[in-house]
Amino acid sequence: MAQIKSPSRYTVTAALPYTNGPIHIGHLAGVYVPADIYVRYLRARGRDVIFIGGSDEHGVAISMKARKEGVSPKEIIDKYHGIIKDSFAEFGISFDNYSRTSAPIHHRTASDFFKKLYKQGDFLEEETEQLYDESADQFLADRFVVGTCPKCGHTEAFGDQCEKCGSSLNATDLIDPKSTITGSVPSLRKTKHWFLPLERYEDFLRKWILEDHKTDWKPNVLGQCKSWLDDGLRPRAVTRDLDWGIPVPVEGGAGKVLYVWFDAPIGYISSTVEWAKREGRDWEPYWKDKGTKLVHFIGKDNIVFHCIIFPSMLKAHGGYVLPDNVPANEFLNLEGNKLSTSKNWAVWLHEYLLEFRGMQDVLRYALTTNAPETKDNDFTWKDFQARNNNELVAIFGNFINRVTVLTHKYYQGTVPQPIEFKNVDREALEAVKGFPGILSDSLERYRFREAGQELMNLARLGNKYLADEEPWKLIMTDPDRVRTIMYVALQIASALAVLSEPILPFSSAKLKGILKLDPKRDDWDGVSQEEALLPAGHTLGESELLFRKIEDGEIQKQLDKLEATKKTNAHMYRETSPQKETISFDDFAKMDLRVGTIIEAEKMPKANKLLVLKVDTGLDVRTIVSGIAESFDPSEIIGKKVTVLVNLAPRKLRGVESQGMILMTRDPEGKLVFMNPDREQVDNGETID
RNA sequence: GGCGAGGUAGCUCAGGUGGUCAGAGCGCAGGAUUCAUAACCCUGAGGUCGGGAGUUCAAGUCUCCCUCUCGCUACCA
Numbered sequence: 072m073a074q075i076k077s078p079s080r081y082t083v084t085a086a087l088p089y090t091n092g093p094i095h096i097g098h099l100a101g102v103y104v105p106a107d108i109y110v111r112y113l114r115a116r117g118r119d120v121i122f123i124g125g126s127d128e129h130g131v132a133i134s135m136k137a138r139k140e141g142v143s144p145k146e147i148i149d150k151y152h153g154i155i156k157d158s159f160a161e162f163g164i165s166f167d168n169y170s171r172t173s174a175p176i177h178h179r180t181a182s183d184f185f186k187k188l189y190k191q192g193d194f195l196e197e198e199t200e201q202l203y204d205e206s207a208d209q210f211l212a213d214r215f216v217v218g219t220c221p222k223c224g225h226t227e228a229f230g231d232q233c234e235k236c237g238s239s240l241n242a243t244d245l246i247d248p249k250s251t252i253t254g255s256v257p258s259l260r261k262t263k264h265w266f267l268p269l270e271r272y273e274d275f276l277r278k279w280i281l282e283d284h285k286t287d288w289k290p291n292v293l294g295q296c297k298s299w300l301d302d303g304l305r306p307r308a309v310t311r312d313l314d315w316g317i318p319v320p321v322e323g324g325a326g327k328v329l330y331v332w333f334d335a336p337i338g339y340i341s342s343t344v345e346w347a348k349r350e351g352r353d354w355e356p357y358w359k360d361k362g363t364k365l366v367h368f369i370g371k372d373n374i375v376f377h378c379i380i381f382p383s384m385l386k387a388h389g390g391y392v393l394p395d396n397v398p399a400n401e402f403l404n405l406e407g408n409k410l411s412t413s414k415n416w417a418v419w420l421h422e423y424l425l426e427f428r429g430m431q432d433v434l435r436y437a438l439t440t441n442a443p444e445t446k447d448n449d450f451t452w453k454d455f456q457a458r459n460n461n462e463l464v465a466i467f468g469n470f471i472n473r474v475t476v477l478t479h480k481y482y483q484g485t486v487p488q489p490i491e492f493k494n495v496d497r498e499a500l501e502a503v504k505g506f507p508g509i510l511s512d513s514l515e516r517y518r519f520r521e522a523g524q525e526l527m528n529l530a531r532l533g534n535k536y537l538a539d540e541e542p543w544k545l546i547m548t549d550p551d552r553v554r555t556i557m558y559v560a561l562q563i564a565s566a567l568a569v570l571s572e573p574i575l576p577f578s579s580a581k582l583k584g585i586l587k588l589d590p591k592r593d594d595w596d597g598v599s600q601e602e603a604l605l606p607a608g609h610t611l612g613e614s615e616l617l618f619r620k621i622e623d624g625e626i627q628k629q630l631d632k633l634e635a636t637k638k639t640n641a642h643m644y645r646e647t648s649p650q651k652e653t654i655s656f657d658d659f660a661k662m663d664l665r666v667g668t669i670i671e672a673e674k675m676p677k678a679n680k681l682l683v684l685k686v687d688t689g690l691d692v693r694t695i696v697s698g699i700a701e702s703f704d705p706s707e708i709i710g711k712k713v714t715v716l717v718n719l720a721p722r723k724l725r726g727v728e729s730q731g732m733i734l735m736t737r738d739p740e741g742k743l744v745f746m747n748p749d750r751e752q753v754d755n756g757e758t759i760d
Numbered sequence: 761g762g763c764g765a766g767g768u769a770g771c772u773c774a775g776g777u778g779g780u781c782a783g784a785g786c787g788c789a790g791g792a793u794u795c796a797u798a799a800c801c802c803u804g805a806g807g808u809c810g811g812g813a814g815u816u817c818a819a820g821u822c823u824c825c826c827u828c829u830c831g832c833u834a835c836c837a
Binding site: 454542700 | 761762763764765766767771772773774776784785786787792793794795796797799800801802829830831832833834835836837
């Protein structure tokens with residue numbers, strides 16, 4: 072069941088954005104712009120296509136954020152769902168339906184899906200005892216529990232491991248356990264969870280992905296899948312002990328919800344159901360008919376869910392088609408740095424829409440022609456400006472302006488009757504007729520960057536045609552010739568109006584207005600097939616500029632804004648953690664802190680972050696393993712004075728026993744910094760108290 | 761450390777199955793032009809395709825080693 076040859080319909084999905092923040096250019100370039108171009112193209116060809124999206128509103132991150140901000144999860148998701156939905160609409164992302172996973176219809180759909188798998192015996196069940204925090208009203212993950220180690224008696228062992236004796240523990244083994252969230256004493260509760268045994272689908276996945284889609288899926292997607300399959304698949308929990316999400320709809324599911332990655336992709340289905348209900352249509356063919364081509368647009372971080380887990384779920388359920396392709400993009404950087412919601416390093420869509428009003432297409436074009444299709448790419452404001460000024464304005468907009476201005480000047484805005492076609496004219500018209508095929512070829516293969524360039528080549532062709540034929544000269548000597556030239560030029564302009572629609576929908580509409588082309592007319596194939604889109608005698612509308620130049624000042628303003636963010640981050644980046652609970656002087660006095668000197672340092676083999684140090688503590692020379700290899704070269708720290716906690720229980724790291732700890736802090740960039748005496752001549756072994 | 765994806769002209773990037781594959785756009789230099797948003801059009805300079813070794817008559821294109829970047833993962837009290 073390889074690639075579908077001639078689909079009878081298309082179901083196109085775009086990754087559900089997580090509602091813990093607004094949309095930025097990374098999301099757009101990676102997922103929403105290419106998905107939108109693809110569906111607009113399919114619609115222009117008259118294909119039966121639905122474009123499905125929605126907000127992903129469950130999961131721990133949202134419930135944590137709500138707790139932190141002292142509001143309900145619903146307030147968080149309502150806020151961001153609103154921002155996201157509105158900005159998508161204004162930006163022209165043409166979803167047929169944009170739903171949300173908190174919608175009742177999704178809860179019902181996901182519940183039913185789970186129940187079906189449950190009844191079919193597709194899940195494994197496992198019951199364990201876990202610690203439960205009564206006052207926080209939730210189960211505690213292992214590392215949120217501290218208590219006394221049953222092996223060595225250390226009083227502050229974590230739920231997963233004792234730092235003193237190094238032994239691995241279960242949180243339930245701890246003596247006198249305490250919740251680190253509330254400090255209260257947790258109780259023991261039995262809890263049952265359901266697992267999807269992915270290994271059952273390994274053979275099927277291997278064939279379906281690595282054989283059937285060997286040639287049509289992108290290398291990065293195939294590579295990721297192969298990596299997962301070669302590692303061996305294991306059962307994945309599909310439920311969680313949480314209060315925010317979709318309740319587990321089977322016996323024993325009280326107080327539990329579906330794990331977010333289980334419910335989210337089902338959101339595509341429920342959003343389709345919602346659409347069908349509203350439109351009075353049947354949703355099932357879009358997910359179950361073999362002639363349906365299902366395409367998931369996602370970022371590279373989502374590959375495993377869309378290529379391994381969701382297909383396994385669909386396969387287990389039965390009756391569903393599987394994705395024909397999952398064209399995952401890489402990541403977009405901004406001015407040389409990774410995009411980051413928490414560090415506010417981003418161009419936010421809702422802000423762009425306010426600051427560059429009516430210029431949706433400029434961002435669409437800039438992101439398309441520099442899309443991270445095969446590797447991570449960099450977005451710079453300078454490139455954005457250049458794309459606009461040198462391409463959209465100078466080539467596309469300028470060509471349209473030249474044609475319409477001349478037509479109004481010579482013929483009062485009426486398409487002239489061509490007199491006699493010369494070879495150049497016929498060649499130009501033939502070339503234009505070839506463009507729908509060229510663009511289709513790129514778009515069908517998900518090469519949107521290439522499609523953007525080809526579109527611009529069509530405008531280039533128009534400019535060259537005018538430059539070569541020079542109607543402004545011939546108008547004095549050979550007016551008949553000019554009629555033919557302008558007729559041809561107008562056909563190029565109309566082709567641009569039609570073929571630019573997927574990538575530049577707003578400009579396409581504007582241009583259709585200028586040319587008085589029927590905006591509803593389904594012309595994509597007509598560009599190749601029809602004699603002329605603008606027949607002689609047709610009257611154009613008012614001439615108007617398609618794009619405006621972007622001045623240096625506007626770009627500088629954006630760069631200043633980013634610079635300000637950098638400065639703010641320098642001060643705000645470190646999240647000041649709250650003060651820990653009060654300890655007694657005796658507690659403090661237990662720590663034996665000494666001045667020491669690093670006398671040897673080398674990298675720990677087979678570890679990225681660890682350095683093995685020999686430290687002169689004044690008492691002895693001992694080995695300390697420290698996780699600082701990313702901040703320092705071994706050679707640069709030899710001879711460094713440091714502060715050492717010398718009576719920390721030894722612990723083995725990668726087989727080497729570490730006999731103490733070096734005190735560190737970090738600078739605003741997150742780089743580690745030694746805590747050391749501010750005079751060089753302090754002797755090793757001096758105590759710190 | 762393991763796995764995955766990348767490292768191609770100043771910049772951003774294309775280059776199925778090895779043999780016009782050394783390219784495009786921007787930027788730069790020169791020219792031409794004035795219908796057009798000082799735009800368009802033409803010409804040109806520019807790269808030992810991250811480094812090294814190998815397979816081959818022939819390698820960005822295959823193999824091995826090294827190196828750098830990004831992602832996942834391990835290890836980081």
